Amino acid sequence: MAVTTMAKAINAGLRKALENDPKVLLMGEDIGKLGGVFRVTDGLQKDFGEARVIDSPLAESGIVGTAVGLAMAGYRPVVEIQFDGFVYPAFDQIVTQVAKHRARSSGRTPMPITIRLPFGGGIGAVEHHSESPEAYFAHTAGLRVISPSNPVDAFVMVQQAIASDDPVIFLEPKRRYWDEADLDDTVDIALAQSPYAARVVRQGTTATLACYGPMVRTCLEAALAAEADGLDLEVIDLRSVSPLDIPTVAASVRKTGRLIVVHEASVFLGIGAELAARITEECFYALEAPVLRVGGYHTPYPPSRLDEEYLPDLDRVLDAVDRALAY
Amino acid sequence: MAVTTMAKAINAGLRKALENDPKVLLMGEDIGKLGGVFRVTDGLQKDFGEARVIDSPLAESGIVGTAVGLAMAGYRPVVEIQFDGFVYPAFDQIVTQVAKHRARSSGRTPMPITIRLPFGGGIGAVEHHSESPEAYFAHTAGLRVISPSNPVDAFVMVQQAIASDDPVIFLEPKRRYWDEADLDDTVDIALAQSPYAARVVRQGTTATLACYGPMVRTCLEAALAAEADGLDLEVIDLRSVSPLDIPTVAASVRKTGRLIVVHEASVFLGIGAELAARITEECFYALEAPVLRVGGYHTPYPPSRLDEEYLPDLDRVLDAVDRALAY
Amino acid sequence: MTADGGPELVQLLTPEGERVHHRDYDVDLTPDELRALYRDLVLVRRVDAEATALQRQGELGLWAQLLGQEAAQVGSGRALRPDDFAFPTYREHGVAWTRDVDPLQLLGLFRGVTNGGWDPHDHNFALYTIVIGDQTLHAVGYAMGIQRDGTDRAVITYFGDGATSQGDVNESFVFASVYNAPVVFFCQNNQWAISEPLERQTRIPLYKRAAGFGFPGVRVDGNDVLAVLAVTRAALQNAREGNGPTLIEAFTYRMGAHTTSDDPTRYRVAADLEAWKLKDPIERVKVYLARSGLADHDFFDAVEAEAETLAIGLREGCRSLPNPEPESLFDHVYAEPHSLIDSEREEFVRYHASFAGGQH
Amino acid sequence: MTADGGPELVQLLTPEGERVHHRDYDVDLTPDELRALYRDLVLVRRVDAEATALQRQGELGLWAQLLGQEAAQVGSGRALRPDDFAFPTYREHGVAWTRDVDPLQLLGLFRGVTNGGWDPHDHNFALYTIVIGDQTLHAVGYAMGIQRDGTDRAVITYFGDGATSQGDVNESFVFASVYNAPVVFFCQNNQWAISEPLERQTRIPLYKRAAGFGFPGVRVDGNDVLAVLAVTRAALQNAREGNGPTLIEAFTYRMGAHTTSDDPTRYRVAADLEAWKLKDPIERVKVYLARSGLADHDFFDAVEAEAETLAIGLREGCRSLPNPEPESLFDHVYAEPHSLIDSEREEFVRYHASFAGGQH
Ligand SMILES: Cc1ncc(C[n+]2csc(CCOP(=O)(O)OP(=O)(O)O)c2C)c(N)n1
Ligand SMILES: Cc1ncc(C[n+]2csc(CCOP(=O)(O)OP(=O)(O)O)c2C)c(N)n1
Ligand SMILES: [Mg+2]
Numbered sequence A, B: 001m002a003v004t005t006m007a008k009a010i011n012a013g014l015r016k017a018l019e020n021d022p023k024v025l026l027m028g029e030d031i032g033k034l035g036g037v038f039r040v041t042d043g044l045q046k047d048f049g050e051a052r053v054i055d056s057p058l059a060e061s062g063i064v065g066t067a068v069g070l071a072m073a074g075y076r077p078v079v080e081i082q083f084d085g086f087v088y089p090a091f092d093q094i095v096t097q098v099a100k101h102r103a104r105s106s107g108r109t110p111m112p113i114t115i116r117l118p119f120g121g122g123i124g125a126v127e128h129h130s131e132s133p134e135a136y137f138a139h140t141a142g143l144r145v146i147s148p149s150n151p152v153d154a155f156v157m158v159q160q161a162i163a164s165d166d167p168v169i170f171l172e173p174k175r176r177y178w179d180e181a182d183l184d185d186t187v188d189i190a191l192a193q194s195p196y197a198a199r200v201v202r203q204g205t206t207a208t209l210a211c212y213g214p215m216v217r218t219c220l221e222a223a224l225a226a227e228a229d230g231l232d233l234e235v236i237d238l239r240s241v242s243p244l245d246i247p248t249v250a251a252s253v254r255k256t257g258r259l260i261v262v263h264e265a266s267v268f269l270g271i272g273a274e275l276a277a278r279i280t281e282e283c284f285y286a287l288e289a290p291v292l293r294v295g296g297y298h299t300p301y302p303p304s305r306l307d308e309e310y311l312p313d314l315d316r317v318l319d320a321v322d323r324a325l326a327y
Numbered sequence C, D: 001m002t003a004d005g006g007p008e009l010v011q012l013l014t015p016e017g018e019r020v021h022h023r024d025y026d027v028d029l030t031p032d033e034l035r036a037l038y039r040d041l042v043l044v045r046r047v048d049a050e051a052t053a054l055q056r057q058g059e060l061g062l063w064a065q066l067l068g069q070e071a072a073q074v075g076s077g078r079a080l081r082p083d084d085f086a087f088p089t090y091r092e093h094g095v096a097w098t099r100d101v102d103p104l105q106l107l108g109l110f111r112g113v114t115n116g117g118w119d120p121h122d123h124n125f126a127l128y129t130i131v132i133g134d135q136t137l138h139a140v141g142y143a144m145g146i147q148r149d150g151t152d153r154a155v156i157t158y159f160g161d162g163a164t165s166q167g168d169v170n171e172s173f174v175f176a177s178v179y180n181a182p183v184v185f186f187c188q189n190n191q192w193a194i195s196e197p198l199e200r201q202t203r204i205p206l207y208k209r210a211a212g213f214g215f216p217g218v219r220v221d222g223n224d225v226l227a228v229l230a231v232t233r234a235a236l237q238n239a240r241e242g243n244g245p246t247l248i249e250a251f252t253y254r255m256g257a258h259t260t261s262d263d264p265t266r267y268r269v270a271a272d273l274e275a276w277k278l279k280d281p282i283e284r285v286k287v288y289l290a291r292s293g294l295a296d297h298d299f300f301d302a303v304e305a306e307a308e309t310l311a312i313g314l315r316e317g318c319r320s321l322p323n324p325e326p327e328s329l330f331d332h333v334y335a336e337p338h339s340l341i342d343s344e345r346e347e348f349v350r351y352h353a354s355f356a357g358g359q360h
């Protein structure tokens, strides 16, 4: 047990994966000596060598495309995309090859590839460094899309992603890299909870907040603040956005009657849309208000001086709760 | 007035755009002498020359990227992507540049680019020739995404797309290229209905079917068949999937109390998810059943011998109507 | 650009069937090996012709013909070791033949009963790749795997002249060069990308592209099976010995349409076709074998007969290729259980059962 | 690869300030022009230093330093005609200076008050492009527009050594070559892509990449403002005359960190830095001007004084750069009315008004 940041927890998870399976490789830009721009791979090239921790040429399609070939050759590539806004050059390889190749080969050629993607805003960065592209990947059959909200999950989930024979888009909430928690790095991932199961991180009765990644902390803070107004909010950390754990959310909504989905990504066709549609179908008679969504606007991510105006925060979440309760 | 196929109607629309504005250029693979693999640009290079109807090198990112530069230089590029499955190499240029550049430049540099994309399945093609990627573009702020369902709309809407100072993803329902209709090619597009307005193509009272592109004909056929069972279905041709014309759909749902959204794209995070979420919010008390969705499964588009099992058809639409009425 | 490939063209067997020598490349083949190459060429062409016919008869939705490219594919395919790995496009039926893929398995994709067709690992031959250029990066990645395995296997990847414009193909050159990967880039320059002539993709010979990335490029007569074999063997050997990638431009011609849906009369003149007919990849081998007394009528007749049998088997096999089970839609999308797939499959089964039940 | 750029390096002014001659390139500048170049170099370096300081003081969120690349940027920028068009990356502050972009406008993006900053059309200088390589295709497209306009303008696009690995950059080479577009590809090889040395992107000198695509490539001493000016002028002239693209590799060194968030001590040795200090792009010009009596102390002092004033103005201007209006989020996303933007803006206004109303 030691207090660890999320960045260090992922580093520890990667280290374990490299230790446990000689076929695991890390690939990406600046992940070697520099240890990545967020230092998530710090020290790994030194300890595992340049053949297993690979500084790639500056070409995302090339990185993912060669990862596909390495997977065909029996390796388990873990790709780091430096920032969310730089994943698009690799979109064809991800959507056309990584996602579909297993089905194309009738299951003969699995794609055990993990694509690590620091995502989300709130770090005062320049354009392309604050995006939330998860919906693109969640809409793509063949991919799994998960995101940890805390260091402990980060440590376990990154190892589960790497151990999976399915390709996993692993979304790292970059603004939570420095959040700390007590980490027991001896936990056996085989016994850990499935990364595709949502988790109720706060019990409540008034309404349900569903969120993932960076918004989990925001929603917990909102729930805490709401206590003052006598509101008892339930908070669910989805953990996986593809697939979605509908039963866990539905069970909560049957209890609270109200659901608010919160994410940084644009609301229009964001994860909240799918969750709203499904939960409404599952819990039609239990819902006392329509599922409300709090998220990004239908605009490019703005200059960072507008981070706070753009990103969902405690107040916007509570405003939605008020609107839901007004029904 | 002459009976025309959708392919020929688009050809006529492109011809008008080339005639009316010397800044309009067509770019794409095999659009010159061959006239495109669907002959949509047939004869245009012969009549307008190689400088305005450009056979591009085989590189989609290059085609869209150079279109961005041409737009900056004051031109109106109309890009043809040969098939839906080949748009992904251009995804970065579309999402990062075409969609965002106008906002980045505070409106100083518009992106009057039209990207023509034959989309959808049902033509018995090999892999990558039957996809429905519209949700990726609809989720992307800065783009407009529209699709005609018939030759007359195709003729008008392609000209409206080209005339727009915003970038437009123009989805051509390839399996309907050979559908015919009477076309009056003298219509003034300035006076035509906005492409962003949905159209009620069949009045009804029992339930509402919302659809676009290739599914409009399918839904009209379903509505006709349903008459026999005494069901009076209203059918809405959305025409635009980004933005969505919510008022028109909401008005219909307030009347019918039931909505079924139909599209070929995967249901999970497809257009139906957004429409379901919004209409439920708008018409919470008017809905007698949850919004139901009929669409593709969460799988890659299958080998073409499974076209019929995969694609929504009359029976699947009516099955959903039955389920909606069962509430 | 010279229509005949220019002086840099490596050739060991002229269109007239004359065996010539080249300062850098040669092959020393036994009569059996020479006859075997001829047999390959004839059978591969016959498979292609039969598949084209099957498409005309409506048994296939589409077919991408290799007519004219037999030597480029057989020559390079036969240069491979069984444990080498090959990454094809959608036109490498001749290479598939050299990798012992049953021709019938090639038809599945074009008939629409599968998106794949064979087990890549049984044949060290990847599935066909339709999206232009994608496979070249897979090849480099696979070669990076070989480097880590520490074996002396090599990889070959196929692509066309049009593909050289794709970013992915050029990125594959960068990665292969930087990592010195054991990969051979085999470009079949058949002069056309559907309707676009070579001039739409480059203004210099394609083999020169390699120099810009720091590895050797060579242009070989793609209709000369011996030259292709020699050049590809050398490149593979180079890769095995740790000398990194080579780009081979096989200068050839697409004698047929791009695919059975294409109409070349819209964009190219018959004269070119006539000129290239004189450079037929099979005829020159036949002449050489006959002239040099390495094969007689009986041999040629036997190969023809074998081709006939092969064609009949293919015809029958194609018609009896089973359609996929509807429910197979949901198979293999994921390796591990997936709640959405499970619920959609359930719903799918319920829905189809509703017909059986005559509900509709 | 030779650390000194090798014999192919075009140089007109040695690091020691000695004017040398080159068989292919030369410039004939008046004393005024030479002094103007020196002034450019000094002021540009000062702008960069001041911006770096402002970041340290928390006035900027980030800054990408050009330290060491002044000559590459000023030399190429001054080779342009006002009506030529330039496409920068995020580091071309020196080029911006030559395009009369107010240095203050460069800070907006790094302060986070805008994603752009200036009117590209006023300066014929595109907005900074952060996504590596994207702008090279825009440059080729713009050049295609010029061809259709029928003018003799030319385009230049900047990118780094790392960018040469991107598919888009190589596709831009293909399109420029095939269309013979009037564009100059100006690659500042500063030896590093963040922490990755040149060897991660190529195993041969970058200027040779052009040969693979059928157009000329030249390597110039990127720290020699005269050589850069001469080589870029020649390439632009070539483009104007319809001879198509040229790749210029400006061999230079990133003297600072990649950006203010970077820590180069993790990945490179101080010795390199020391070696390159001896090749400083400004010092050599100063020595040359002084030795040849083209400038005296008064001149050098005056430039220093001007730099000081510029810096003060920049400091004050930066602090007073206004934050964007919250509601401006919704401006300019679309040119024409958009129902979703309108409803979100309404909701946004309602929400913020609710605070004013003290509801929360
Ligand atoms: C990314 C992508 N864009 C477009 C296509 C459509 N297409 C299929 S084959 C082809 C031409 C390929 O030409 P070439 O690379 O020379 O190979 P060839 O067909 O001549 O063997 C095109 C444009 C595709 N399959 N993939
Ligand atoms: C597509 C993309 N991938 C990654 C990045 C992150 N990144 C920013 S600068 C940089 C290095 C660029 O190196 P180079 O091209 O040599 O230009 P330099 O910074 O040295 O001027 C990287 C990897 C990016 N901006 N865009
Ligand atoms: Mg070809």
Ligand SMILES: [Mg+2]
Pocket (backbone or CB within 6 Å): D160, D161, D162, D188, D189, D190, D191, D192, D193, D194
């Ligand atoms: Mg660099």
